[in-house]
Amino acid sequence: MPIVPLKLPKMGESISEATIISWLKNVGDTIEIEETILEVATDKVDSEVPSPCTGVITEIRFQANDVVPIGEIIALIDATETSNTAQEISNEEVKNETVKSPQVTNTSSSNNLEFKTQNSEFIRNPDAFLSPLIVSIAKKENMTIEEVQSIPGTGAEGRIRKSDVFNYLKNRTYPLASRPQIQAQTQQPKSSYNPPPIKYVEGHDTVVEMDRMRKMIADHMVYSKHTSPHVTAYIEIDVTNMVNWRNANKAPFQEKYGERLTFTPLFVEAVAKAVIDFPGINASVSEDGKKIIERKDINIGMATALPSGNLIVPVVKNADEKNLKGLAAEVNHLANASRENKLKPEEIQGSTFTISNVGTFGSLMGTPIINQPEVAILALGIIKKRPEVITTDKGDEIAIRSMMYLSLSFDHRVVDGYLGGSFLRKVGDYLEAFDPKRKI
Structure with a gap:
């Protein structure tokens, strides 16, 4: 019977390796075609690797926690149904091939x-x-x-x-x-401050081991604060027209397109427009810190909370090229895939600007940490109704309006107050100027 190699599959354009989390099968086990054989991790996404054929596992070349290059043979399967095999190699080829390992x-x-x-x-x-x-x-x-x-x-x-x-x-x-x-150049002055010991009582206090994703998030946040001097600017905007339009059209929109109409695609749309007006905000800083790389693609990351409490940032690619129907479909797909842990590696890569809807949790405003290697991140606060003084044809009046705060954290190495403030104001202008008669 033919020997079929199980190779670590490609998991995204820029991914060159993955970490094996666990094998669900052992040497000698029988597996079916497309049956999950192991779990691997790349950055924040855990993925399942299916078997390419039906057969018996004869060899496993890497173990849990090993970092393996994409395309590497990680196991051999003695196939029993060659008609279902997508790729085969002879026993002689397997025998002659150098078994690669760490x-x-x-x-x-x-x-x-x-x-x-x-x-x-x-x-x-x-x-x-x-x-x-x-x-x-x-x-x-x-x-x-x-x-x-x-x-x-x-x-x-x-x-x-x-x-x-x-x-x-x-x-x-x-x-x-x-x-x-x-x-x-790199040595930091030694601090005279000694952190106090953390005392706890076993059996009374609860000690929770950080999972892999939480450790990665922690590293990423510390790295971002260490790398970018953060400045945060705030504005308050009146989104009454947008709220009223969305409330009136969410049912017809879903009936027409089969997609839920949340506020997120409206936010993404406004941000994408503002990025076109101020492309300097859609940028990264080179590794040597001496060059600014302005991105042509506008890929908007949307910070999303997982059921576990961890955070992930799926990406709406080329947001400026999508209409509202396309944005709603993409946002709904990414949100659902996040909750169900079904995001593909390429769906969390390549963001050029990120938004974080802190209002989802009832927060009035936030001071978000930049998602490296970007240079800015926008936080959207809760939408609250309250009495406001507005100017009408009859003069100043008090009316009930839907108000919200926007806050922009930006990397002050390359984004100054003019660019950061102008971009933030432009996002607010687009949201405030929402056409109440807009067709779906």
């Missing part, structure tokens, strides 16, 4: 490192992309940016992976003291 990769990286350490200077790639995870590891290991950028990356297009850093640390022989100019 140890083999370590050996390769080690050889590269030995070659490098013979030189007195780092062989550095200043354009190397450093993910928040890599930066977090580097900080814990007291590594300089130059040192990290000198590590040979084995990911796509030479990207430095977590396993590359760990392999490097096992063979770390650089005399860091011989680089005093780098140390002086």
Whole structure:
């Protein structure tokens, strides 16, 4: 019978590796075609990998917590139904193929490192992309940016992976003291403040271990505050026309298009329009901190709370190119997929600007943390009715209006008060100027 390789499937354009969470089957187990065989994780998304055929597992090459490159053979299956097999290789090919494992990769990286350490200077790639995870590891290991950028990356297009850093640390022989100019740039003054010990009573207080996603969120938030000097601006707007229009049209909209009409697609629409007016807000800062990269695509991330309490940011791609029906359909799909843990890896990647609807939880306003590598994030507060002084043809009057606060946190390295304030005001203008006679 043919031996079928189970390869780690592609999980998104920029994803080059995944971490194995757990195997649901063992060597010797019989599996059916499309039956889930293991669970893997990439960034914030957990995915299930199905079997490509019916058969018996004869070999498992990686274990839980191993970081595996996309396309790597992770298991072999002795197929019993070749007609259902999408891809087969002969026993001889499997026998002759080098079985790749983290140890083999370590050996390769080690050889590269030995070659490098013979030189007195780092062989550095200043354009190397450093993910928040890599930066977090580097900080814990007291590594300089130059040192990290000198590590040979084995990911796509030479990207430095977590396993590359760990392999490097096992063979770390650089005399860091011989680089005093780098140390002086990166060494932080030692604080005289000693954090107080956290005391708790076992059996009385509850100690909860952070899950993997919460740890990643924590790392990302700390990295963002460490990277970007945050400034937050606020405005208050009158959204009475938008609220009345949405309340009057949500039932007809769902009947016509089969989609729920929430406020979120209206917010995304206004943000996308404002980004076109102020493209500088749709940007990132280069790794060396010296260049501003303005994005052509307008991909709006929408911070979404999961049932577990964790946060995830699915992305409405090319939001400026979608009409209200398209935006509503995409927002509903992403929200449902988030709640059901069915988001695809590519659906949480590539955002260029993020919104966070803190009003969902009753908050009047918020001071959101920037979703790196973006340069700004918008928080939308709760919509509340209250008496306001408005100007009419008869003069000033007191009327009941639907009011809300918008707050924009921005990276003051590249976004100054003019750009941040103007963009925020423009979003407010679009929401306030909502056409009450708009057709669905």
